[in-house]
Amino acid sequence: MTEVNYPVDIDVKEPAERAGLPSAIDPSLLAAKPPAETLARDRVFSIENLTAFYGNAPAIRDVSFEIYQRMVTAIIGPSGCGKSTFIRCLNRMNDVIPNFKTEGRILYHDIDLQARNIDPVGVRRRIGMVFQRPNPFPKSIYENIAYGPRILGLKDDLDSRVEKALRRAALWDEVKDRLKRSAWSLSGGQQQRLCIARCLAIEPDVILMDEPASALDPIATTRIEDLMHELKRDYTIVVVTHNMQQAARVADMTAFFSISRGAEGERSGVLVEYDDTKTIFTQPKDSRTEDYVTGRFG
Amino acid sequence: MSVAQERATGPAALQRRGRFRPGDAVLYVVTCASALTGVVLLGLIIHEVLSQAWPAIEKFGLGFLTTQAWGDNGNTLFGARSFIFGTVVTSLGALLLATPISLAIALFLSELAPRWLRSVVAPLVELLAAIPSVVLGLWGILVLGPFITGTLGPAIHGSLGWVPIFSTEPTVGSNMFAAILILTIMIIPIVSSICRELFVGVPAELKDGALALGSTRWEVIRGVVFPYARAGIAAALILGLGRALGEAIAVTQVIGNRVAINTSLFDPGDTLASRIAGQYQGADTALQVASLVYLAVILLVFSLIANLAAQLIVRRVAGRHQV
Amino acid sequence: MSTNAPTADLFRSERMRRRRIVNRLVEGAATVAALLAVAVLVIVVSSVVRSGWGAINVDFFTKTPAIYTGFGPRPASGISSAIIGTLIIIGIALVMALPVGVMTAIYLNELAPRRLAGVLTLAFDVLNGIPAIVLGIFVFVFVVVGHGQAAWKASFALAILMVPMIARSTQEVLALVPASMREASLALGAAKWRTTLSVVLPQAVGGIVTGATLATARAAGETAPLLFTSALYSDSVSYDPRQPIASIPMFIFTSAEQADPVLHEQAWGAAAVLIGIILIASLIARWFADRSVRRLKGER
Numbered sequence: 001m002t003e004v005n006y007p008v009d010i011d012v013k014e015p016a017e018r019a020g021l022p023s024a025i026d027p028s029l030l031a032a033k034p035p036a037e038t039l040a041r042d043r044v045f046s047i048e049n050l051t052a053f054y055g056n057a058p059a060i061r062d063v064s065f066e067i068y069q070r071m072v073t074a075i076i077g078p079s080g081c082g083k084s085t086f087i088r089c090l091n092r093m094n095d096v097i098p099n100f101k102t103e104g105r106i107l108y109h110d111i112d113l114q115a116r117n118i119d120p121v122g123v124r125r126r127i128g129m130v131f132q133r134p135n136p137f138p139k140s141i142y143e144n145i146a147y148g149p150r151i152l153g154l155k156d157d158l159d160s161r162v163e164k165a166l167r168r169a170a171l172w173d174e175v176k177d178r179l180k181r182s183a184w185s186l187s188g189g190q191q192q193r194l195c196i197a198r199c200l201a202i203e204p205d206v207i208l209m210d211e212p213a214s215a216l217d218p219i220a221t222t223r224i225e226d227l228m229h230e231l232k233r234d235y236t237i238v239v240v241t242h243n244m245q246q247a248a249r250v251a252d253m254t255a256f257f258s259i260s261r262g263a264e265g266e267r268s269g270v271l272v273e274y275d276d277t278k279t280i281f282t283q284p285k286d287s288r289t290e291d292y293v294t295g296r297f298g
Numbered sequence: 299m300s301v302a303q304e305r306a307t308g309p310a311a312l313q314r315r316g317r318f319r320p321g322d323a324v325l326y327v328v329t330c331a332s333a334l335t336g337v338v339l340l341g342l343i344i345h346e347v348l349s350q351a352w353p354a355i356e357k358f359g360l361g362f363l364t365t366q367a368w369g370d371n372g373n374t375l376f377g378a379r380s381f382i383f384g385t386v387v388t389s390l391g392a393l394l395l396a397t398p399i400s401l402a403i404a405l406f407l408s409e410l411a412p413r414w415l416r417s418v419v420a421p422l423v424e425l426l427a428a429i430p431s432v433v434l435g436l437w438g439i440l441v442l443g444p445f446i447t448g449t450l451g452p453a454i455h456g457s458l459g460w461v462p463i464f465s466t467e468p469t470v471g472s473n474m475f476a477a478i479l480i481l482t483i484m485i486i487p488i489v490s491s492i493c494r495e496l497f498v499g500v501p502a503e504l505k506d507g508a509l510a511l512g513s514t515r516w517e518v519i520r521g522v523v524f525p526y527a528r529a530g531i532a533a534a535l536i537l538g539l540g541r542a543l544g545e546a547i548a549v550t551q552v553i554g555n556r557v558a559i560n561t562s563l564f565d566p567g568d569t570l571a572s573r574i575a576g577q578y579q580g581a582d583t584a585l586q587v588a589s590l591v592y593l594a595v596i597l598l599v600f601s602l603i604a605n606l607a608a609q610l611i612v613r614r615v616a617g618r619h620q621v
Numbered sequence: 622m623s624t625n626a627p628t629a630d631l632f633r634s635e636r637m638r639r640r641r642i643v644n645r646l647v648e649g650a651a652t653v654a655a656l657l658a659v660a661v662l663v664i665v666v667s668s669v670v671r672s673g674w675g676a677i678n679v680d681f682f683t684k685t686p687a688i689y690t691g692f693g694p695r696p697a698s699g700i701s702s703a704i705i706g707t708l709i710i711i712g713i714a715l716v717m718a719l720p721v722g723v724m725t726a727i728y729l730n731e732l733a734p735r736r737l738a739g740v741l742t743l744a745f746d747v748l749n750g751i752p753a754i755v756l757g758i759f760v761f762v763f764v765v766v767g768h769g770q771a772a773w774k775a776s777f778a779l780a781i782l783m784v785p786m787i788a789r790s791t792q793e794v795l796a797l798v799p800a801s802m803r804e805a806s807l808a809l810g811a812a813k814w815r816t817t818l819s820v821v822l823p824q825a826v827g828g829i830v831t832g833a834t835l836a837t838a839r840a841a842g843e844t845a846p847l848l849f850t851s852a853l854y855s856d857s858v859s860y861d862p863r864q865p866i867a868s869i870p871m872f873i874f875t876s877a878e879q880a881d882p883v884l885h886e887q888a889w890g891a892a893a894v895l896i897g898i899i900l901i902a903s904l905i906a907r908w909f910a911d912r913s914v915r916r917l918k919g920e921r
Contacts, residue, residue, distance in 0.1 A: 093510060098413060119637060125512030135507040138526055147521055148511045151640070195507065202511060321814035329728035332721045336744040336788075339781060343751065343759045350762040402654030410651050419655055426662045428899050430842025432870045433892040436877045437665050440672070440885060483661055490658075514644040537750075544752025547844045551877060571754045571845075578848035587766070594758040598751070605750035609743060 042069040044206060044236045045090065050104035052085055052094070059085040060269040061262065062104070065255060072228055072237045074251035074277070076244060078292070081257040082269025083240040087208050090238065091127040092120040125152070128199035132211040134191035136183035136198075141175050144183045144194060148202035161201055169197035170227055189220025196227065207231065209239040213246065225250050244293060247277065254280040256289045344598070351595045354588035362592060368557045368573070373582065376589035378596055383559045384569040385600070388474060388549065389542040391563070392481035396538060400486050401531070404493035405519060420494075427487035435551030438480045443471020443552060451475070451564055468564035472554035475563040477572075480548050485538040492534035496527040533611040540604035544597065546571035570597040669896060673889030681890055685858045686872065689881065700891050702858045706772070706867040710851065711841055713776035713862060714783060719833055721780075722787025723822075729788070730795040731817055749785035753845040756781050761849035770850050770865040778846035783836035790835065794828020795821065797917045827913020834906035838899045844870035869895050 045067035052059045060082035067073050075083045088094045089106060092113065106113045113123055125148075136144050145162040154161065162179070166172040171193040175186070183194055192212060199207060209228075213221040228237055228250045241247050247254050255274040259267050273280060273289045284290045348355075354376065358365065365377020403423060407416050451468035458464045468475065500523050508518040524531070554566020555576050568576070570593050581587045684699035725745070729738045760778040765771075798821050806816040851865040859866050869891050876888035 091510065093506065096506075096509065119641075121512050121514055121640070122637060123512075124510055129510035131503060131506065131510075133503060135501075135503040137504060137507065137522055147508070151511075151513055151517050151521070198507075198511065319812045319814070321812050325727075325814040325817060326732055329724040329732060332724035333728040333733065333741050335721055335784070336725065336741055336748050340744055340748055342763075343755070346759055346763050347755070350766075399654045399657065402651040403658055405647075406651040406655040410648050411655070419659060422659045422662055423655070425900075426658060428838065428842075428896075428903060429662075429665060430844070430870065430892075430895060430899065432842065432844040432873045432877075433669065433895060434665065436873055436888055436892055437668055439877050440889075441664075441668050486658060514640050516644040516647040517640070519647075540750055544754065546752065546754035547874065551874075571752060574754050574758060575845060575848055578852055587762075591758060591762060594755050598755050601750060601752055601755070602747065605747050608750075609746050 043067075044069045044109065045238075046105075046107040046110070048105040048107065050086070050089065050102060050106060052082070052089055052102045053100065054097070055099045057266060058262070058268040060257070061260070063257075063269075063271045064104075065271060065274040067236065067238060068253065069236050070232055070234070071252040072232050072239060072250050073253045073255065074247035075238065075240045075255050075257060076242070076247050076292075077257035077269070077272075078259065079242065080267070080269070081259045083257055084210055085269070086257070087210055087238060087240050088129075090206070090208055091129055092123050093129065095120055125202055126204055127206040127208060128202070128204035129208045129210065130192070130195050130199055130212050133215045134188060134195050136186070136191050136194050139183060140180045141183050141186070141194065142179040145198050145201045148198060152202060165197040165201035166194075168200050168231070169193045170223065170230070171197055187220070189216050189223060192216060192220070192224060193227065196224075196231075200231075204235065206236045206238065209237065211240050211242065214242065221246070244281075248281055251277045253277060256280060256284075256286075256292060258288050258292065347591055347594050347598060351588055351591035353585060354592040355595075357585070358589075358592075362589075363596070366557065366559065368589075369586065373586060376586070376592075378570065378593055380557050380559050381568050381570045381573050381593065382596065384474065384553070384567040385543060385571070385597075387563075387567070388477045388481055388553070388569055389539055391474075391478040392485055392542045393535060393539050395478065395482040396485040396489060397535060399482075400489035400534075400538070401493060403486065403490040404497055407490070407494045408497035409515065409519060409523070423487055423490060426483065427491075431484065431545060431548040432551075434480055434483065435548035438476055438548060438552040439471065442476055442479060446473070446476055446479075446564075447471050455564065462561045463563045466560075466562040466564045470554065470566065472552050472566055473564050474553060474560075474567045476552040477549045477567075477569070478563065480552055481542045481545060484545060484548065485542055488541055489534045489538040492537065493527070493531055496530040496534070497523055500526045529611055529615040533608045533615070536604050536608040536611070540601050540608065543600050543604060544571055546575040550575040570594075570600075666896070669889055669892045672886060673891075673893040676886040676890030677893065681887070686867070689883075695883070698887070700867075700869065700872055700887065700894070702860075703867040703869045703872040703891065704894065705860060706851075706853075707841060707869045709860060709862060709866060710772050710775050710779065710847075710868055711837055713773055714779035714840055715833065715837060717776060717780035718783035718787055718836065719829075722784045722832070722836075723791050723829055725784065725788040726791030726795055727817060727822070730792050731821070732813075745785045745788055748781070749789075753778075753782060753843050754848075757846040757849045760846065765850055770852065772851050772862040772864065772866045775847050775851035775865075775868075776862075778850055779840040779843060782843065782846070783833075783840050786836040786839065787829070787832040790832025791825060791829050794825045794831075794913060794917070797828075797914065798824045799917075824917065825913075827909050827916070831906045831910040831913070834902050834909065838902035838906070841898055841902070842870060842895060844874050847871050848874075 043066050047066070048064050050063040051061050063086060075087060077083055085094065089102060090108075090113075094100045094102075102114065108123075108127070111118070137147060139147070142162055145165050146158050149155070149158060149161050163172060163176075166175065171190060174190060175194075178185075183191065186194060192215075196207070196212075213224045216224065225246065228239065231237060232252075239247075239250065253274070254277045256272045257269050258272045260270045261267055273284060273286045275285070279285075280289060281293050284293060354362065358376065362376070362378050363382060364379050365375070366379040367375045367377045369376065407420050407423070411419065447468050447470065454464050455467050504522050504526065505518050508522045513521065549569055550572035553568055553572055555568050555572065556566040558565070558567060560567060574590060574593050574597070577586075577590050581590055680697045681699040682704070683701050684697050685702040686700065687696040687698035689695050689698075725741075729741060733741065756778050760774055760781075764774050764777070802820060802824070803816055806820045807813070811819075847868055847870060851868060852871060853859070853865040853867050873888045873891050873895070876884040876891070879885075
């Protein structure tokens with residue numbers, strides 16, 4: 001069973017680097033983005049009034065928005081606003097947590113993911129996930145990648161599948177001579193790319209990333225972000241990040257979550273604003289968004 | 299802590315005091331002596347047992363291990379062969395039965411059961427370990443034995459009689475099969491509780507990683523939990539084996555105490571520990587006593603090997619998984 | 622790029638059936654196994670209670686065993702001497718084992734250099750794994766041969782069994798005592814020995830009681846060491862530790878191999894008493910363990 005630490009206190013201490021800057025985001029980052037109207041928008045997810053509970057306490061309340069195909073959608077917000085809870089709803093990973101329940105709907109290609117006839121195992125094959133800390137299995141590099149195809153029964157041509165996945169994750173050249181070595185012998189950044197390759201090997205449709213670079217050094221982070229740019233040509237990517245510059249760098253659309261107090265004073269996460277990234281960072285419509293992205297928060 | 303405070307309380311401070319503290323010395327000596335009793339006792343046991351067995355070791359040598367006799371030739375010939383056979387068969391048989399059951403119970407209690415059910419079932423399994431072996435032996439004689447001769451034995455013999463190990467019909471309730479069943483019951487709590495702790499200790503992120511790739515629960519267990527825990531499982535099995543090797547009381551009550559090597563499990567036999575226990579009413583001659591202790595030497599060797607192997611694995615695993 | 626329609630796998634499809642069936646089978650097997658274990662426990666305990674119930678009466682606890690020759694009326698008999706004998710033997714064993722176990726734990730946890738502590742701990746772990754029958758033989762050849770059996774010799778064998786358990790349990794709870802407490806005492810000028818005995822040890826009392834109770838529960842049920850040191854089966858009654866005295870495990874063991882059904886019933890009754898003692902001891906131990914761990918963790 002996973003122990004999820006759900007922090008309820010608002011931690012509004014944002015990274016020191018942002019303190020004191022009039023605008024936290026370098027405008028040149030955003031100039032490269034095409035304006036929203038020209039981006040083709042095929043809907044992948046349609047989230048409708050999603051509320052998620054641990055026991056009786058709502059972690060996120062009444063979240064509604066849409067996620068589009070072959071884009072990077074970033075989920076940003078302060079600690080404790082339910083970003084991880086939200087993203088884990090998208091691939092039914094919260095099922096393993098006891099006393100977890102949801103209200104509202106999550107439609108994936110117009111299918112209700114939480115309907116009774118939907119198998120979570122099948123959901124997770126199509127909607128993959130990369131975690132905050134790299135978590136390779138205690139097996140060789142090859143076996144890590146081969147794990148997914150094996151359980152799906154795709155045993156033919158494993159070698160080329162493994163190579164393809166590793167190439168896609170920009171890791172092939174670094175490990176091609178040591179595929180039989182333990183995955184734990186890789187560096188942190190390499191392990192995370194391995195986890196991405198592992199996910200790619202089963203040919204998902206969507207890749208969810210829960211703060212994928214927060215445990216990595218800046219160089220490894222850059223490589224992960226470059227990878228996101230590459231991958232979005234073929235996959236839909238949803239990434240949770242607490243790093244606003246990262247969101248500005250990689251995301252096409254950005255959703256800003258924040259904490260709000262409910263009727264009895266309980267805190268839960270809500271979606272404050274959702275728009276293309278440039279708008280969120282330069283002309284946010286909600287004052288809370290503006291406070292957050294300009295560093296005025298806390 | 300400031301530097302000054304650290305200097306005042308750190309180990310260096312004690313040495314710098316300079317004054318001889320008799321209290322400290324007394325405590326050190328007394329506790330050190332206590333701690334050394336472990337080593338001393340171990341050495342003493344090995345030495346005493348070896349030296350008391352010496353007359354038999356001298357007389358029979360290693361041929362003792364291949365001789366099948368006890369008190370033959372006017373109480374002059376003794377041999378351990380049938381008991382070694384019995385020990386190996388019953389212990390391995392019990393381990394064979396107990397392994398899948400224990401692993402399954404450990405999985406049930408760590409992965410599969412809802413929380414409320416775990417807190418009910420887990421103490422009950424532990425309680426199984428608390429039943430004294432003499433009580434299990436009593437149950438074995440008065441309940442299990444008749445059950446084997448009346449129901450279970452004929453059923454197995456009837457359907458699987460062509461298999462050598464089931465080739466005879468159990469006429470008496472005391473046989474190797476009963477011993478194996480009793481030993482299985484004794485091993486299961488030990489192995490399952492160790493394995494349960496191992497499975498609980500598998501990092502959640504590893505299991506999440508497998509789950510996120512679209513694995514079923516069993517696939518997560520097979521692909522991540524078992525490989526991660528495999529060294530610990532091995533240690534648990536060896537510990538269980540050690541327990542089975544050394545069990546004397548319950549076995550001697552149900553095994554039939556015969557100096558014989560039979561293929562069928564439904565025939566009686568004997569193990570090292572059980573034969574030793576069976577001699578408690580008094581060994582008549584010095585040679586008999588020495589032979590008895592020789593049996594204990596062999597048993598000690600077996601169990602020391604098993605125990606040391608398990609301890610080494612445990613220590614190696616503990617070091618490795620500090621990742 | 623996914624080659625299949627993205628929603629194909631979502632539904633409970635045929636392709637997934639085999640994997641799901643295997644998963645269900647494993648879950649089912651695990652449940653059956655757990656229920657099997659519980660069932661065996663229930664069967665054994667219910668056998669004990671059902672069969673022993675008839676033997677339990679006032680006489681059972683107040684009379685001593687009487688040998689019945691088969692003629693004439695049966696004399697009233699019970700296991701009072703066995704109960705008292707067990708208490709005596711275990712009591713002496715505890716007196717032997719407790720100080721040694723606690724002192725050992727203090728040395729290994731507080732005073733010993735790391736490497737030495739590792740070696741000594743290994744020795745105790747190995748000692749723990751020696752079968753009880755071998756311990757019985759050891760004590761037999763060490764002090765019984767040529768001198769005769771005696772209850773204290775049985776206690777000696779049981780003490781060897783108990784020391785590693787007490788030592789380990791004490792060690793665990795000593796490790797829970799926060800370092801800051803020791804440092805505070807030393808900083809006040811107290812010597813190490815005083816710190817250990819007056820500050821650290823009192824904190825560990827709960828754990829020590831737990832270990833001692835668990836060790837006692839285990840030792841109470843051990844028969845093998847008694848075979849060669851205190852095997853008494855007759856109607857004579859003795860409570861002299863320098864002689865062999867009766868004990869509950871020995872009573873069960875010897876009664877079981879007799880053909881007398883009344884003795885069998887008494888054996889079941891004795892088994893019930895023994896299990897009762899062990900159960901109560903385990904519960905006490907568990908209660909103490911929870912309490913001491915909670916207190917120590919709460920004080921951090």
